[in-house]
Amino acid sequence: MTSKTTLDAARVELLLNELRLPGIKLMWAKLAEQSDKEGWPAARFLAAIAEHEMVDRGRRRMERHLTEARLPAGKTLATFDFESVPMVSKAQVMALAAGDEWLAKGANILLFGPPGGGKSHLSAALGLALIENGRRVFFARTTDLVQRLQIARREFGLESAIAKLDRYDMLILDDLAYVTKDQAETSVLFELIAARYERRSMLITANQPFGEWGQIFPDQAMTLAAVDRLVHHATIFEMNVPSYRRKAALDRKRGPGRPATHATSKKAEKPDAD
Incomplete structure (x- = not known):
């Protein structure tokens, strides 16, 4: 790498810091190397780094929103027992x-x-x-x-x-x-x-x-x-259903060798926070 290229690279890093573009700062050198090697048109290179910045911003935005939401951990629609x-x-x-x-x-x-x-x-x-x-x-x-x-x-x-x-x-x-x-x-x-x-x-x-x-x-x-x-x-x-927590407590009290007095599904036996 020539001294001018090194200077330009350092200048890019400073500008990206000033513009607050951390996603581009993280990936631009790797994408620039790939662009030089494969002979990308300028528009393709710009599109690639802009897309990466957009994806990174979306990820960081979701992380911020999850933190501020203060949701109880582990509660998803996939794990809800419909x-x-x-x-x-x-x-x-x-x-x-x-x-x-x-x-x-x-x-x-x-x-x-x-x-x-x-x-x-x-x-x-x-x-x-x-x-x-x-x-x-x-x-x-x-x-x-x-x-x-x-x-x-x-x-x-x-x-x-x-x-x-x-x-x-x-x-x-x-x-x-x-x-x-x-x-x-x-x-x-x-x-x-x-x-x-x-x-x-x-x-x-x-x-x-x-x-x-x-x-x-x-x-x-x-x-x-x-x-x-x-x-x-x-x-x-x-949602007028029996408590999952109560069912789980009764199951623990009965122990593994004592059959339930009535049939329950596997899913109904799982405790769920209210």
Whole structure:
């Protein structure tokens, strides 16, 4: 390599740093060598390095979105046991995972059912699928997020805190039922629901059906207003199935030499986080 070529290569490295093109910086020398050897036209070389940068940016973007989403690990649609939750249509879930029209109009997904039935698994798996399709998602236990919003309110920053959540195409609130019936907590939760109405989507999991939401919100008017906003554009899944965790605990208690009192499928016996 001549001194001029070495100088040019160093200059390219500096320029790529300045332009913040790490993908091209990583591969340009190898592609340039291949281009010189095979006699590529300039347009082919430029297309090759631009394509590599685009792929690398997509990979880094997904990594950032996965990190910020805070999804529970290992929860995917591939590992969700649809056979054990027959009331949930796999085809419908896969259509939701594409996340096009329903996210554009700020529609919601509501998952109801007893603990251990797979609500959290399905919500996290949908969140992961949406991230893989280029969307931004945030997963939080409802109590944790509500406490953060309460702190923001005390510091006169509630509006700003809710606005920051607008960056996420879907906000997953897990375990709505565990919010205490406290005026301060439920009022910030209601403000969040109202602020996202018909603009940004929410996915909510809850143990109680709507008829028992009076235990969450302090008065009937707020309960009705919250439910009205959530269901206006919503897909609702009733996941009323036995707890996978309970089944697994019973199986362990019985031990390998004691037969089950009733038949269960292999898939139904696998524990699944709610």
